[in-house]
Amino acid sequence: MSLLKISDLSVRIGGTTVVEEVGLELAPGERLALIGESGSGKSLTALAVMGLLPDGAEATGSVRLGGEQLLGLGDRELSRLRGERMAMVFQEPMSALNPLMRIGRQLAEPLRLHRGLNRRQAAAAAVELAAQVGLPDPELLVRSWPHQLSGGQRQRVGLAMALATRPALLIADEPTTALDVTVQADMLRLLDELVQQHGTALLFISHDLAVVARLCPRVAVLKDGRLVEEGATKTVVKTPRHPYTQRLVAAARATGWDTPEVAR
Amino acid sequence: MTTLLKGSGLSRSFRLPRTSLRAPAVHRHAVQDVSLELNEGNSLGIVGESGSGKSTLARLLLALDRPDAGTVHYRDREVRPGAPRKLTWFRREVQVVLQDPMGSLDPRATVRDIVAEPLECLRLPGDHDDRVDELLRAVGLEPAVRGRYPHEFSGGQRQRIAIARALAPGPKVLVGDEPLSALDVSVRARILALLDDLAEAYGLTLLLVSHDIGVVRHLCTDVLVMKDGRAVEQGPAAQVLADPRHPYTRRLLAAVPRLPA
Ligand SMILES: Nc1ncnc2c1ncn2[C@@H]1O[C@H](COP(=O)(O)OP(=O)(O)OP(=O)(O)O)[C@@H](O)[C@H]1O
Ligand SMILES: Nc1ncnc2c1ncn2[C@@H]1O[C@H](COP(=O)(O)OP(=O)(O)OP(=O)(O)O)[C@@H](O)[C@H]1O
Ligand SMILES: [Mg+2]
Ligand SMILES: [Mg+2]
Numbered sequence: 001m002s003l004l005k006i007s008d009l010s011v012r013i014g015g016t017t018v019v020e021e022v023g024l025e026l027a028p029g030e031r032l033a034l035i036g037e038s039g040s041g042k043s044l045t046a047l048a049v050m051g052l053l054p055d056g057a058e059a060t061g062s063v064r065l066g067g068e069q070l071l072g073l074g075d076r077e078l079s080r081l082r083g084e085r086m087a088m089v090f091q092e093p094m095s096a097l098n099p100l101m102r103i104g105r106q107l108a109e110p111l112r113l114h115r116g117l118n119r120r121q122a123a124a125a126a127v128e129l130a131a132q133v134g135l136p137d138p139e140l141l142v143r144s145w146p147h148q149l150s151g152g153q154r155q156r157v158g159l160a161m162a163l164a165t166r167p168a169l170l171i172a173d174e175p176t177t178a179l180d181v182t183v184q185a186d187m188l189r190l191l192d193e194l195v196q197q198h199g200t201a202l203l204f205i206s207h208d209l210a211v212v213a214r215l216c217p218r219v220a221v222l223k224d225g226r227l228v229e230e231g232a233t234k235t236v237v238k239t240p241r242h243p244y245t246q247r248l249v250a251a252a253r254a255t256g257w258d259t260p261e262v263a264r
Numbered sequence: 265m266t267t268l269l270k271g272s273g274l275s276r277s278f279r280l281p282r283t284s285l286r287a288p289a290v291h292r293h294a295v296q297d298v299s300l301e302l303n304e305g306n307s308l309g310i311v312g313e314s315g316s317g318k319s320t321l322a323r324l325l326l327a328l329d330r331p332d333a334g335t336v337h338y339r340d341r342e343v344r345p346g347a348p349r350k351l352t353w354f355r356r357e358v359q360v361v362l363q364d365p366m367g368s369l370d371p372r373a374t375v376r377d378i379v380a381e382p383l384e385c386l387r388l389p390g391d392h393d394d395r396v397d398e399l400l401r402a403v404g405l406e407p408a409v410r411g412r413y414p415h416e417f418s419g420g421q422r423q424r425i426a427i428a429r430a431l432a433p434g435p436k437v438l439v440g441d442e443p444l445s446a447l448d449v450s451v452r453a454r455i456l457a458l459l460d461d462l463a464e465a466y467g468l469t470l471l472l473v474s475h476d477i478g479v480v481r482h483l484c485t486d487v488l489v490m491k492d493g494r495a496v497e498q499g500p501a502a503q504v505l506a507d508p509r510h511p512y513t514r515r516l517l518a519a520v521p522r523l524p525a
Contacts, residue, residue, distance in 0.1 A: 036448065038420025042418075095366060137290075151441075177442075177445040181516060183314045184475075211521050214521055234524065248449060251449035
């Protein structure tokens, strides 16, 4: 039984189709990477699942979470599901943070609402979450405002917020772009651990093939809103079939960091 | 060799929020005594741990923030934060792409107005509309998008709009804070080629904050490594990346994820 089943999903905005007949499936605890060119529709696919498409966007097709049809659900139902069953790490961390709320409260709020912790427990859990994602001086940091954090610190707060509710489905949209590779490695390890521990299904959006290869056994490739290739990550990286994927792998090798003379 | 941008002994600390009224004030030393020189035609990559002070340093060098100690010079003239009017000469030569594209693009302005803004502010001559179209094409966007607003784009597209704006006035120096972080490899290759061309043709000088060692290696002649507010290692890129001296640089290079063969 799949946890998430997307079929024939199309998204139209202002007369243009930006996502076209996409189908994807995720079993509980499974991990799937979604990669593709900038503007190919990765974020909108994710937002369609979360019920967070921008005004004026229209989704057709079917998105089922544990059998329940999400397309067409009301705002209240969706927002309940977002707290209890699914969560998303947004591509631009600032868009997920309320600039007028201290970090600690933003971390604590969902814990009170959806995991039934009282105020004090939630505040303590917020500090713990901040420490878990490697933020320095967590007791002080939770008292900061979002603008006082570095780019990578904000991104880690976003990750902590999404992990806090232990969702059945986690969608992470480019969750490590603002992190240096050592912190990135820590965050991937943490993600790996927690997803495994809680049996969370992960849809991982990234443009970094090397990161994808480390985390997700399966990968799907979007191009111009359409799914052009899907398969085992190993196979796709080794023998990409679609010309776009071939270019992607070649470019990753060319601009990447695996020329032997410098790698040592 | 002409030194364009020069920072000497730069420091900046922030007061952290107190945990209680009685608690003593704690300061975070975001940047501590950092000095650097950016020479014409060269390009400097700043790498380092998340929270190590890279963005703060970039803001100091751009006169977007005031140092507690130290100075910034551009072509031997001191640059201090102040009224935009007094910094016109500086902005004409030094442009910037900030780390958070959404936060740095005016949500109520069209792409055309965003990209043309530096042309207008700096009162540059020429047909601004043509220039905007040319820039959009250069970063891989259709000129037809000029009437759209920032929120109507993907993350990587917004980042490219910020790049187009920064390149608009034909700056001498481009300071980019993670300017390519949201771009997939194929689009990134295109922007890298564009920057290469500009460096070649106009001597565009780059100061690039980036987590992407591949990008730094491709674009930068020099590297500065930051950790906990300090520059722990500095030197020619080829040397630092091939033979890192500081333990943190070694760890950094070892942690770069690689594609399986
Ligand atoms: N609110 C909107 N109005 C109009 N078009 C939009 C809107 N949001 C996104 N688009 C367009 O839809 C397409 C897909 O956008 P999406 O954000 O899903 O891309 P993406 O694959 O996530 O790209 P990136 O890797 O750059 O983040 C893009 O061409 C974008 O310009
Ligand atoms: N306005 C501010 N108030 C308080 N602290 C701040 C402020 N701006 C930055 N800091 C702190 O200074 C330190 C350096 O931040 P900075 O943004 O320069 O880091 P960075 O190297 O750019 O990190 P990243 O790679 O994550 O973007 C961080 O610990 C940050 O929390
Ligand atoms: Mg996106
Ligand atoms: Mg930064």
